Amino acid sequence: MDTEQSNIPSQDTETKQDGREDAAVDAELAKDIMSRCFHPSRLGPEPWEGYIFSDLEIRIKESTDIYGAVLWPSAMVLCHFLETNQDKYNLADKNVIELGAGTGLVTIVSSLLGAKVTSTDLPDVLGNLRYNVMRNIKDRCKYIPQITELTWGQELDQRFPRATHHFDYILAADVVYAHPYLEELMDTFDHLCQEHTQILWAMRFRLDKENGFVGRFQQRFHLEELYDLPSLSIKLYRAQRKDRTTKDHRGTDV
Ligand SMILES: C[S@@+](CC[C@H](N)C(=O)[O-])C[C@H]1O[C@@H](n2cnc3c(N)ncnc32)[C@H](O)[C@@H]1O
Numbered sequence: 001m002d003t004e005q006s007n008i009p010s011q012d013t014e015t016k017q018d019g020r021e022d023a024a025v026d027a028e029l030a031k032d033i034m035s036r037c038f039h040p041s042r043l044g045p046e047p048w049e050g051y052i053f054s055d056l057e058i059r060i061k062e063s064t065d066i067y068g069a070v071l072w073p074s075a076m077v078l079c080h081f082l083e084t085n086q087d088k089y090n091l092a093d094k095n096v097i098e099l100g101a102g103t104g105l106v107t108i109v110s111s112l113l114g115a116k117v118t119s120t121d122l123p124d125v126l127g128n129l130r131y132n133v134m135r136n137i138k139d140r141c142k143y144i145p146q147i148t149e150l151t152w153g154q155e156l157d158q159r160f161p162r163a164t165h166h167f168d169y170i171l172a173a174d175v176v177y178a179h180p181y182l183e184e185l186m187d188t189f190d191h192l193c194q195e196h197t198q199i200l201w202a203m204r205f206r207l208d209k210e211n212g213f214v215g216r217f218q219q220r221f222h223l224e225e226l227y228d229l230p231s232l233s234i235k236l237y238r239a240q241r242k243d244r245t246t247k248d249h250r251g252t253d254v
Contacts, residue, residue, distance in 0.1 A: 022228075030231045033080045034073070051105060053079050054112045058136050060103050061128060069128050071103045074174035074202035077227060077234050079109040081200070089200070091115035093142075094168040097192060099150065099185070100175040101125075104132040110171065111141040118167075120150030153184025156191040167192055173202040176213045186213070190220060190241075199239040200226075206233070
């Protein structure tokens, strides 16, 4: 009896073991994701960072003056997921929109995976975004991404009417942080996400104030955690809207 009992792990031991296994999975996955980035061995006239996704080299030019001109690790997390989960999330010929595309890695990888991508961000960011996207997709993609302004919450009905704009996926990497447009961002998700749309959203956790966004998001959307990477403070979520119909700003079903 004594021997038997000593072989059964206590709940404490199991919890510790689970914790160690989770940490090992996190470390392994984070290492794999971060290993996709490399730096040129020789610096040329134009600095760039390299990434390997879909067995292809992707060169990204950053510029340090604005947020959107830097590539954030959440983008790599989302790209890694898309590349390694094509059986479940097949982007081929799918309509995809990316919010806050920044330097364009997620747009580029989605396009390499066969999606028809609408890549969006603030007007100031679009020049560098377009440059990166065009230099990397040339002769490699079935569809050329459309790069266009989308300032969260603005002119959604006019520029992206629900009757004609159906997206299979909304992609977003590191769009929730200390900026004053969190409600507008929520409205943008709400406007673009129709009954069958799936949101894939990589969230970097920084401050409690911004983290409250996740709770508010869950009031409107079903949320599933796909990756949990504490070592990077990043989670990847899949979401779908809770109500089956979408409403316009007057509350009318559309
Ligand atoms: C932290 S960066 C992430 C960029 C990119 N997704 C990545 O992970 O590398 C946040 C992005 O959101 C964009 N952004 C910030 N406020 C915005 C707004 N009000 N409307 C649209 N885009 C916005 C920024 O221009 C920037 O590209």
